[in-house]
Amino acid sequence: MTGAVSLTDVAGYLPGEPVGREFFTRYPQSPDPSRDSTMFTAPRWRHHVAADETNVDLVERAVWPLIDRHGADAIRGVDVLLVHTQLPDLPIVGAGTEIARRLGLRPEWLVDVANAGCASFVHMLRLARQLLTTTRARSALVCNAQTAAGQLFTQSEVRRLGQAAIPGDGCGVAYLTVGGPSPILDVTTRHLGEYAGEMRLVADDGRRYWQTRQSQLRIGFTEPAVAAVLERGNRLVPEAVGELCHRLGVPSSEIDVLITNQPNRTFLHNWRQALGVPAARHPDTFERCGNLFGAAMPVTLDHVVRTGRVHDGDLVVFGGFAHAGDFAGAAAVRWHGSR
Known part of the structure; x- marks a missing residue:
């Protein structure tokens, strides 16, 4: 497929030492009604950024293996730099220009992608593919940095909530080239505005995130909201992957490697059941990394490549959804990479 856009390589970085669930359970729990939800069943481990560690630090460390190999x-x-960060260290400008400065890049196209959350890797694959096929650009760097776990969810009051033990921090990066070895076969995305705005940052004092406060910011989950997210997530990812497979003319049961975002064990189980993909072909990093949000897909791909779980010629399919369901997407790659 000469001229096709290739997901040529991927790398990941996890900060610090693994943090066990005891970090959260050794403190008195709050009367949080969502604590018993399957959506917040804690993984055994996750990683947290250090107090002085930034999104740009994570991206720089994740990119080192790409520099070594290429x-x-x-x-x-x-030519193209696409970045999704969660949480942004400086929301006014994003992280893209600082990443370019730190790595010595001078891209013609630089976009800080604010939407698509946990499925932003798929979103950025589509954006990069479009730019590499319609402009003079020949290569792209796609970056997903996740630092919310060690910043937002370790606060003294928030860490007592059920939601706090799920997230982990990390970074995944991908190197895309025109005419490389692993062509991107197709990408499908859905922007679902009817579910926009249902995931919110809240504080007990009602003040906005930039205002001085005594109470701590958290994600505003309620029991009805959790139920709605579970229903949508169970439906949206199999729909997106199924649509993609239909366009490729391949049954979803014939996916060689299915890589999804990693919200919780329930979603992972239900997605592979709905798509007819056995657990052995649906690798995940949830138990050792927690929910890495947007970084989960590239970090998981890097893990399976390093451990030999993806083989030459495999059909690798990515699928995921974001936030309370305002985005869903899937992408397919014919893998011919090696390490």
Whole structure:
């Protein structure tokens, strides 16, 4: 497939030492009605950024293996830089320009992607593919950095909530090239505005996030909201992956490697059941990394490549949804990478 856009390589980085669930359970729990929900069943481990560690730090460390394998000139010469960060260290400007400065990049296209959350990797694959097929650009760097676990969810009051033990921090990056070895076969995305705005940051004093406060910010989950997210997530990911497979003319049961975002064990089980993909072909990093939000897909792909669980010629399919269901997408790659 000469001229096709390839997901040529991927790398990941996890900060610090693994943090066990005891970090959360050794403190008195709050009367949180969502604590018993299957959506918040805690993984055994996750990683947290250090107090002085930024999104840009994580991206820089994740990119080092790409530089080792492809050379500094190739990575510094990328034409497209796409970045999704959660939480942004400086919301006013995003992280993209600082990443470019730190890595010595001078991209023609630089976009900080604010939407698509846990499925932003798929969203950025589509954006990069479009730019690489319609402009003079020949290569792209796609970056997903997740730092919310060690920043938002370790606060003294928030860590007592059921939601706090699920997230983990980490970063995944991908190197895309025109004419590379692992072509992106197709990408499908859905922007679902009817579910927008249902995931909110809240504080007990009602003040906005930029205002001085005594209470701590948290995600505003309620029992009805959790039930709605579970229903939508169970439906949206199999729909997106199923649509993609239909366009490719391949039954979903014939996916060689299914890589999804990693919200919880319930979603992971239900998605592979709905798609007819056995657990052995649906690798996940949830138990060792928790919910890495947007970084989960590239980190998981990096893990399965390093451990030999993806083989030459495999059909690798990515699928996921974001927030309370305002985005869903899937992408397919014919893998011919090697390490």
